[in-house]
Structures are given as C-alpha cells and as structure tokens.
Amino acid sequence: MIFSDHDQRLRFFNNFLDLIPSPLLYPILAIASVLLTFRIWRFTIRPWFHPQEPRELPYWIPYLGHTIPYLWSGHHVVMRAQKYFKNTREPFSITLIDRTIYFILHPDDTAEAYKNTTTMVFDKIVQNLQLMFGISKHTMERVWLKPTSKEEDVMAQDLGLSNPGLKSLGELSMDFWRTQLVGQEGYKNAETKLLHYIDEVLADQVKRADATTGGALDLSRFTREVLVGAATRAFFGTKLFEIEPDFVELYCAFDAESWKLWFKWPFAKGMWRNKAKVEEALRTWIRLPREEREGMSYIVDMVEQSQKAVGTSEDDLVKIMNLLVFVINTNTYKACYWALAHLFNDPNLLSIIRSETASALSSSGTLDTQYLRDSTPWTVALFNEALRFYSASSSIRLAWTPTRIGNMIIPAKSVVFIPFRPNHFTDPFSTTSYTNDVHIFNPERFVKDKKLATSQIFRPFSGGSSYCPGRVMARQEVVAFITLLLGKYEVEVLGDANVPETQKRVPAKGFLKAKEGQDMKIRIGRR
Ligand code: HEM
Numbered sequence: 393m394i395f396s397d398h399d400q401r402l403r404f405f406n407n408f409l410d411l412i413p414s415p416l417l418y419p420i421l422a423i424a425s426v427l428l429t430f431r432i433w434r435f436t437i438r439p440w441f442h443p444q445e446p447r448e449l450p451y452w453i454p455y456l457g458h459t460i461p462y463l464w465s466g467h468h469v470v471m472r473a474q475k476y477f478k479n480t481r482e483p484f485s486i487t488l489i490d491r492t493i494y495f496i497l498h499p500d501d502t503a504e505a506y507k508n509t510t511t512m513v514f515d516k517i518v519q520n521l522q523l524m525f526g527i528s529k530h531t532m533e534r535v536w537l538k539p540t541s542k543e544e545d546v547m548a549q550d551l552g553l554s555n556p557g558l559k560s561l562g563e564l565s566m567d568f569w570r571t572q573l574v575g576q577e578g579y580k581n582a583e584t585k586l587l588h589y590i591d592e593v594l595a596d597q598v599k600r601a602d603a604t605t606g607g608a609l610d611l612s613r614f615t616r617e618v619l620v621g622a623a624t625r626a627f628f629g630t631k632l633f634e635i636e637p638d639f640v641e642l643y644c645a646f647d648a649e650s651w652k653l654w655f656k657w658p659f660a661k662g663m664w665r666n667k668a669k670v671e672e673a674l675r676t677w678i679r680l681p682r683e684e685r686e687g688m689s690y691i692v693d694m695v696e697q698s699q700k701a702v703g704t705s706e707d708d709l710v711k712i713m714n715l716l717v718f719v720i721n722t723n724t725y726k727a728c729y730w731a732l733a734h735l736f737n738d739p740n741l742l743s744i745i746r747s748e749t750a751s752a753l754s755s756s757g758t759l760d761t762q763y764l765r766d767s768t769p770w771t772v773a774l775f776n777e778a779l780r781f782y783s784a785s786s787s788i789r790l791a792w793t794p795t796r797i798g799n800m801i802i803p804a805k806s807v808v809f810i811p812f813r814p815n816h817f818t819d820p821f822s823t824t825s826y827t828n829d830v831h832i833f834n835p836e837r838f839v840k841d842k843k844l845a846t847s848q849i850f851r852p853f854s855g856g857s858s859y860c861p862g863r864v865m866a867r868q869e870v871v872a873f874i875t876l877l878l879g880k881y882e883v884e885v886l887g888d889a890n891v892p893e894t895q896k897r898v899p900a901k902g903f904l905k906a907k908e909g910q911d912m913k914i915r916i917g918r919r
Pocket of ligand 1: 518566569573719720721723724727779783785786787788852853854855858859860861862863865866
C-alpha cells in the first residue's frame, strides 16, 4: 500500500512535469526550489535560533506574505493562524507586505499588554492614524510636543488650563474626552442633549417617510439618519445641518469606505471625494463666528480652542473636526443596526424588549434615563450580543522596546494587534455545557450570565489606555433609541424579516457589513 501511494505520487509528479512546456520547465523548477528554500529557512530553521520570538504563520511568497487574504478577511487569517498553532493562543505573527504584525489573543496576555503602558505604547498609533486621516506632519509634531516648562506651555496659559504634568496637547485631548464622557457633569450634559436629539430626529424621519414613501424605510438608512444625525447635533450643534442638510449621508458614504484610509488603498477616489465634502461643510461651519455656532459640546469647544492656541492651520483643524465626527459616530449606528435587525426578526425577543422598555417612557413621552441604565437587561444584552457577534475591531499598540508577553518577546518597534473577535466566539460564551452555541446570535447569554459583559474575554471597547470613553454613552444611545422607537411608533417589517448575511470578502474595520441588497425594509408610523 505504501509502495502504491508512493508510485502514484511519483506518477502524478511526472505527469505534471510533462504538462509544462520544456522551455519553461527549468525556470519553474528554479523558482519552486527558491520558494521551498525560503520557506524551510524562514519557518523551520530560523525559529530554532529565535525560540523566544513569537512564531510566524508560514507563507509561500516572500514580501507579499498574507497581505491578500488579510485584506479580504483579517479574522479568517487570524483564525487560520490560531488553528495552525494548535490553539495554544500564544502570541504569533503574520507578514503583510514589508511588515510583520504581532497578534495577542490570550486574555492573560491581553491584560498584560494593556497594563504595560511604558513599552506597549498607544500614542504612536494615534499619531499614525491622524497622519493617515490627512493631518499634516507639522501639526502632528506640534500637537504631540511636550512643553518643557510652564512658560513654554502657551496653550495651557491661553486657555487658563492647569497642566502640572506638562502634557502634550495630544495627551490632554484624552483628558478632555474623559471630562466630557466619564466626568459626571460632562456626561450628564452630553447624554441629555443626545437623547433629546434622538427623539427629535426620529420624529422628523418618521414624518418625512410618511410624506414621501407612506412610512417605508430601509433599516440601515433610518438607523444612521437618526443616530448619526442625533449625535452630530448633540456634539456640534444644529448649524452644521443648516450648512449641509445631507451631512449624515455624506459622512456615512465616507465612513463606509474609510477602511481604504487605514489600508492605504490605491483605488479610493470616491472615499476621498466624500471625505472632502464632509470637510467642506466643517470648514464653512468653523469659519462662522462662535456665537453663530450654538450648541457646541465641551469636547468640540476645547479641541477648537486648544488647536488654535498651538497655531494649527484651518486645513488641519477641519480634518481634526472630521476625526471627532468619526470617533463619535463610526461604531454606534452599526451596532444598533444589527441589534434592530435581530430584534425585528425575533417576535419573542421583540415582545420581551417592548414590555421591558415601556416603563422607561412616561405618558408625556419623556425618558427615565436611570431606568434605562439599570432596568433594561434584555435591551442591554441585545446591544452586547450585537457587539460580540459583529464587531471586528482590534486594539493596536506599538512595542517600543523588546517586550515580554507570556513566554515570548515581541521585538522593538513592532506593531501589535489585539483582535477582540476570536475571544468572542470561545466556550465561555456558550449558554449550555453540552453544545457550543457561540455561532448563534442569542442575547440571552448576557442575561443568564451577568458577569459575561465585564469579563476579560469580552472587550468590544478595547482596554487599558485606549479603553473607549464613549462606552456608556453608546449603550445609552442604543437603548434610548430602541425605547423611543417601540414606545412611540408602530414598526412593521415589509417582506421577509430575514437578518442580512454579512459580506465575507470586503475588508472591514470596526463592524462587519451587511451583504448588498439584503437590507431589511420597515414601515413606521405613529402609535
Ligand atoms: C458601539 C459603540 C462604540 C464602540 C464599539 C467603540 C469602540 C472603541 C474602541 C475599540 C476603541 C479603542 C480603539 C483602539 O484601541 O485603538 C475606542 C476608542 C475611543 N472611543 Fe469608542 N466606541 C464606541 C462608541 C463611542 C462613542 C459614542 C464615543 C464618543 C461619543 C467614543 C469615543 C471614543 C474615543 C474618544 C476613543 C479614543 C480614541 C483615541 O484615543 O484615538 N466611542 N472606541
């Protein structure tokens, strides 16, 4: 049997060689032996000399590495690597063009990476993202320059800020965010405005749909119009919408293709065009006197004033404002879309959530925000399950010096990815001990196990120095929207209530996308 197998293989190989035209035979054999030598050297011999370096997922073509499959679906490459390394979940690496990217999957290693803020730095990643967003190198250097004395700290003096640690403006911006979203005062103010606008924009969307399509709407467009419209008004005021009534659609058209920025995609004319249109609206807005731009939030106000104090140009300020619009909006409407698609597909869940949220709405139509926070376990579970199931984000760090993670040492100046998704599909998420149901969308898992949402394996909001300061607001935004929608309106699904499939072969950053043409259609009217 062994002989016959061997003979068969030899015959197959000879037949294969016979198929190749003779002038090509030697060049092809030469290329194949170079590739084989490369592969044996790189993935078998080299690791012996560097036992502490994370193992690399093998590939055949030098330079290109895993670039193409990673662009189509980073998650699948990571899952393939996990399987190849026999599920040890030790740090490993993959090669994308000229870069080796390191991956951390194990929750203990993730916690170690988040804790280690001295060598696993986040600032450099933010700086890189800002450059990719088009902000000039000159502004970047100025913004991240630490003043060496109080006298040199012009920005703090101009704004009357206390900056005892002599932080750079880049570092202070994170403090501004925390004051806005984590501090009592700032949060309360932003939440009140946000919920007010959700109510207002929702009513406006329903009225428009009623007048134009008899109440029929695409779920995706409806969700983004309400949530992006409300959040942008809450943070920037309403003047922006007088300048550009289609601001939400322009921003969302840019956002849908924004992955092209991060991947430095060459065919990105449409994305650049939409980005420029968003920035034109922001430019007109920023040129108006401040008293004409009522309703600006603390964070937008601080960013504008502090950037002007360090001499940032108008071009860069406009891009920085666009980055704010992006950070505020890019995730929440996508999570909410998937939550609503599943809600309208599941009559049982819809009935539970309808009765749970009913008490949050008074007879005069005002929201009880404390009730939304504390007494809506199923609605919060629906939001968490949408994050678990559809988020494809990663935390990114730069290992500034050689950094030990578990038993491995990540070399200096390496980019490290901590993807959330692989852990979101592990056994602890299963609702039963006898079957693994992690591949089924089921919010009940978060209701049954109250600790799941705060466990180390569930990290849709990242952790450590990049732990999302908007996490509480995002949750409240989605819960309030669902409460107002079910409490004040009748919603009917038109046609099949199937949840759209996800697009498998489109690069995604943040959330998985619904397949083209599969959007859910709804009809909505006042109760
Ligand atoms: C479902 C909604 C949201 C999700 C899933 C989400 C997720 C995340 C993640 C994963 C990060 C860390 C990125 C990294 O480590 O590189 C982050 C950072 C951040 N998020 Fe959120 N976020 C959401 C909503 C919000 C909202 C509503 C706001 C503000 C109103 C916000 C503000 C921020 C800010 C300021 C940062 C830090 C960005 C930086 O330093 O560059 N997020 N978010």
